[in-house]
Amino acid sequence: xxxxxxxxxxxxxxxxxxxxxxxxxxxxxxxxxxxxxxxxxxxxxxxxxxxxxxxxxxxxxxxxxxxxxxxxxxxxxxxxxxxxxxxxxxxxxxxxxxxxxxxxxxxxxxxxxx
Amino acid sequence: xxxxxxxxxxxxxxxxxxxxxxxxxxxxxxxxxxxxxxxxxxxxxxxxxxxxxxxxxxxxxxxxxxxxxxxxxxxxxxxxxxxxxxxxxxxxxxxxxxxxxxxxxxxxxxxxxxxx
Numbered sequence: 001x002x003x004x005x006x007x008x009x010x011x012x013x014x015x016x017x018x019x020x021x022x023x024x025x026x027x028x029x030x031x032x033x034x035x036x037x038x039x040x041x042x043x044x045x046x047x048x049x050x051x052x053x054x055x056x057x058x059x060x061x062x063x064x065x066x067x068x069x070x071x072x073x074x075x076x077x078x079x080x081x082x083x084x085x086x087x088x089x090x091x092x093x094x095x096x097x098x099x100x101x102x103x104x105x106x107x108x109x110x111x112x113x114x
Numbered sequence: 115x116x117x118x119x120x121x122x123x124x125x126x127x128x129x130x131x132x133x134x135x136x137x138x139x140x141x142x143x144x145x146x147x148x149x150x151x152x153x154x155x156x157x158x159x160x161x162x163x164x165x166x167x168x169x170x171x172x173x174x175x176x177x178x179x180x181x182x183x184x185x186x187x188x189x190x191x192x193x194x195x196x197x198x199x200x201x202x203x204x205x206x207x208x209x210x211x212x213x214x215x216x217x218x219x220x221x222x223x224x225x226x227x228x229x230x
Contacts (some may be wrong), residue, residue: 004157033217042222043204056217090157092218102148103218105157 004093004106012112018079021109025072025093031055032074033103034066037088046089049074050096080091081113116141116209120221127195128229135190135224137205145207147188148218149179152202161203164188175199195228202226 002060013019025032030042033056034046037098038098045058066076088110092103127133139145145164150158162173167179179190184209188205205221 006157035220043220045217045219048217058217090160102160102163105150107155107157108116110155 004091004092004104006044006089006106006109008109009094009107010110010112012114013081015081015083015113018077019081019111020075021089021111022092023074023076023091023093024105025074025091026095026104029093029095029104030072031094031096032068032072033092034074034076035090035092036060037090037108038086043090046076059106078111083113086111086113116145116216116219118205118207118219118221120203120205120224122224123222124179124225124227126227126229129197130194133192133195133199133226133228135205135226137188137190137221139188139205141207141209143209145188145209147179147181148206148208148229149152149173149177149188149190150204150206150220151218152204154201158204161190192217195226195230197230200226200228 007022031050033048035043037043047066049054052068065081068074088108090108091106094101094103119138148159148163152158161177162171164171164181172178177192202223202225204223206218208218209216
């Protein structure tokens with residue numbers, strides 16, 4: 001089985017621009033979560049989608065949004081980029097998202113805002 | 115609110131010695147606890163989890179963790195450290211609330227350095 005695939009692996013954007021990141025979960029998995037990882041804040045939860053519906057949302061501003069398609073692939077969008085948005089963005093997939101299920105992570109997208 | 119603490123930013127251990135990476139949690143319900151490892155420029159890899167049952171959980175690469183409910187801890191251990199174990203380790207917790215599943219909440223990570 002192929003793992004979680006995130007594209008692109010690296011991105012450089014300018015302040016004020018917007019960006020879209022993509023995540024393809026493991027085949028058959030219906031839950032996709034997104035996390036932001038920075039050296040200072042660690043891993044922070046952005047949102048979770050399950051069967052195209054947002055199931056959980058973290059404490060991030062409205063500039064951060066996401067969606068999930070019928071094939072379970074997910075995208076997250078960040079508008080009006082700020083320097084502080086520079087981070088590693090990780091996507092994780094689970095089959096049903098039940099509490100005892102481990103999440104499988106992609107390699108991440110490294111976003112640099114200049 | 116649920117939270118996870120990893121009190122040590124860095125742990126150094128000599129190759130061949132036992133290692134322990136500490137984790138404590140604070141939740142309002144029954145915790146589901148996980149350990150992940152991250153190598154440079156990579157995503158997180160699942161090591162092991164505690165759901166219920168035996169307090170000692172065995173996982174990948176010879177790692178194990180001990181769940182201690184009274185101390186609200188879930189420390190990661192390995193009897194004999196390898197240089198290749200050097201990485202960033204994350205403890206995480208998930209709780210089931212009446213409103214539904216909660217997302218994974220991670221500790222800030224502990225950098226393990228195994229010295230030859």
